[in-house]
Amino acid sequence: MQDTFTAKASGWDTPERTALTKKFVDELLKNVPPQAEWKALEIGAGTGLIGLQILPYVSKVVFEDTSESMLNVLKQKLIGDENVEILHGEVSDYKSTDIELVFSSMAFHHIEDIEGTIQHLGRIVKLGGWVVVADLVTEDGSFHGFDTIPHKGFDTEFLSQQFGNAGFGVKTVYVYNQISKTIKYDQFILIVQRLG
Numbered sequence: 001m002q003d004t005f006t007a008k009a010s011g012w013d014t015p016e017r018t019a020l021t022k023k024f025v026d027e028l029l030k031n032v033p034p035q036a037e038w039k040a041l042e043i044g045a046g047t048g049l050i051g052l053q054i055l056p057y058v059s060k061v062v063f064e065d066t067s068e069s070m071l072n073v074l075k076q077k078l079i080g081d082e083n084v085e086i087l088h089g090e091v092s093d094y095k096s097t098d099i100e101l102v103f104s105s106m107a108f109h110h111i112e113d114i115e116g117t118i119q120h121l122g123r124i125v126k127l128g129g130w131v132v133v134a135d136l137v138t139e140d141g142s143f144h145g146f147d148t149i150p151h152k153g154f155d156t157e158f159l160s161q162q163f164g165n166a167g168f169g170v171k172t173v174y175v176y177n178q179i180s181k182t183i184k185y186d187q188f189i190l191i192v193q194r195l196g
Contacts, residue, residue: 017049020105020106021049023176023177024050025053027134027176027189028054028103028132028189029057031171031172032101032130032191034057034101035058036058037058038057038100039060039098039099040060040061040100040101040102040103041064041099041103042054042102043064043102043104043107043111044064044065044066044104044105044107044110045063045070046067046070046074047070047071047073048073048077051063051084051103052074054101054103055083060083060085061083062084062086062087062094063084063085064090064093064094065087066089071088091117091120092116092117092120094124095124096124097123097124097126098126099126100126101129101132102121102125102130102131102132103131103132103133104132104133104134104135105133107135108133108135109135109152109154114159115165118162118165121166121168122166122167122168125194126194127195128193128194128196129193130192131163131168131193132189132190133159133190134176134177135154135187136152136153136154136185136186136187136188137153137154137156137175137186137187137188139152139153139185156173156188159190160190163192167195168193170191172191173188173191174188175187175188176188
């Protein structure tokens with residue numbers, strides 16, 4: 001597994017990126033009230049910018065990422081008494097069926113097998129559990145420049161359908177933010193709940 005974030009990890013936590021993560025957390029909390037007994041899982045946790053904001057609201061957070069260098073930055077932030085689990089690998093490596101909340105921001109476009117990943121979430125998320133995904137609305141590929149990535153953002157109807165096929169009901173989906181580079185890129189948030 002090649003770590004494409006090795007050179008970026010140490011400088012990842014910029015003020016701009018921190019502000020983006022706070023916007024996502026604000027939207028998540030506006031739509032899903034986390035419970036103190038919940039176990040949560042973050043897909044593409046990186047340096048923990050989001051998961052560490054969610055941790056005070058739940059009993060435990062599993063930080064998943066394919067980049068060991070990003071997770072090493074996260075580990076440096078931990079005091080040692082936090083109830084966390086760090087998973088270096090794919091989300092499909094997590095097999096326990098005990099998750100009440102999954103969240104992910106700007107990581108889904110890095111996942112090759114979207115359908116398989118969403119089907120896997122249908123197995124590990126408890127009935128009534130939530131999945132909150134933020135990512136780019138379909139763009140022309142310019143967001144990542146010359147980097148090769150699996151997806152140039154997403155059509156939210158397609159993504160909603162994939163979750164529906166895996167046993168989730170869509171609660172809401174909307175554009176909540178714009179990222180400005182040379183042009184503006186819309187960010188959506190999609191919130192689904194595992195149906196009984």
